[in-house]
Amino acid sequence: MAILPIVKYPDKRLKTKSQKVWEFDENLHALLDDMYETMIATNGIGLAAIQVAKPICALIITLPREDGEQYEEDRLEIINPTLINATGASLYQEGCLSVPGFYEEIERFAEVSVAYQNRFGEEKVLKADGLLAIAIQHEMDHLNGVLFVDKLPLLRRKKFEKELKRIQKEQKSSQTN
Ligand code: Y12
Ligand code: CO
Numbered sequence: 001m002a003i004l005p006i007v008k009y010p011d012k013r014l015k016t017k018s019q020k021v022w023e024f025d026e027n028l029h030a031l032l033d034d035m036y037e038t039m040i041a042t043n044g045i046g047l048a049a050i051q052v053a054k055p056i057c058a059l060i061i062t063l064p065r066e067d068g069e070q071y072e073e074d075r076l077e078i079i080n081p082t083l084i085n086a087t088g089a090s091l092y093q094e095g096c097l098s099v100p101g102f103y104e105e106i107e108r109f110a111e112v113s114v115a116y117q118n119r120f121g122e123e124k125v126l127k128a129d130g131l132l133a134i135a136i137q138h139e140m141d142h143l144n145g146v147l148f149v150d151k152l153p154l155l156r157r158k159k160f161e162k163e164l165k166r167i168q169k170e171q172k173s174s175q176t177n
Helices: 026-041 130-143 154-176
Strands: 046-048 058-061 076-087 090-094 104-108 111-117 123-129
Touching: 026 046, 026 058, 046 130, 058 130, 076 123, 076 130, 090 130, 104 130, 111 130, 123 130
Parallel strands: none
Antiparallel strands: 046 058, 058 076, 076 111, 090 104, 111 123
């Protein structure tokens, strides 16, 4: 297993529309394992393959339990997802490993049902609400080349771009000092 580099905003690769997965082989399994290791090592709860530069329709989610810990047995692997039902609305302060240090409130469906395949290509359906529903929608957006910041209204988007410039400037000066 390996910790992979995460593609960060504003890298254009994050705008890629990911391709459907056809082969459920050891290469896919190795990628999913590496994605899991990468997500846990970087304190993430969700990660799409494009975030580690692999433009395929695969995402993983592991929500923390009430004790704040993430357990490997809760690891969800979702391949080729399609939204089959979505209801309600909910607001949540979202973050993304590709946009570190920036959090914004985003409106999403409150409950979703998703058809997908597991790592062996078996067809599954998952009904989710709460944080899991938010995470699924956030990660499925990545498969379409959409980031949570793309969903911000103009003024908040401008605030984000300004804040990003400040963070990048800070990082540059800490590297040279
Ligand atoms: C609700 C909202 C969004 C999601 C998508 C999954 N998002 C994450 O897993 C975000 C994790 C994250 C972790 C960070 O920490 C490090 O990079 C070490 C982070 O960076 C900072 O805070 C500096 C930003 C985001 C699921 C459910
Ligand atoms: Co993300």
